Amino acid sequence: MLVVLFVIGLLAAVVVLSLPGDEHTLRNEAERFAARTIAARDEAIVGGAPVALVVGPAGYYFQRRVDGAWQALPGKGFDLAAWKQGTQAVVAQPGGRGRIVFDTLGLASGDGAVRLERGDRHLVLRIARDGKVTLDAA
DSSP, X not given: OHHHHHHHHHHXXXXXXXXXXXXXXXXXHHHHHHHXXXXXXXXXXXHXXXXXXXXXXSEEEEEEEETTEEEEOOSTTOSXXXXXXXXXXXXXXXXXXXXXXXXXXXXXXXXXEEEEXXXXXXXXXXXXXXXXXXXXXX
């Protein structure tokens, strides 16, 4: 009987330790956000039309400039993506909403930073004017 209880306790401990914590969830979400941003930059280059990244407190989405107007960039992972529950985004612009436009050369309209927070953890996605996208814990 003690052996059975020991094995059940051991299995329960393995399950609890393997559950993703705030740091793992935040890292996955930030990496997905960075990858989608890089893909949007590449889409602007390949598609020959500017692509905008719009970030807000609830999530982010991408738009393409077509015939002088901004239109949603559907499919290919560019649809509206909401932040996971418990994740907050702080945009380094007034109003808490940011917009970065990538031109057909992959250059960004300006430097930008989005700080993703979850619990006591945070990661910062930075976009440089040259179009470079980096993710760090600073």
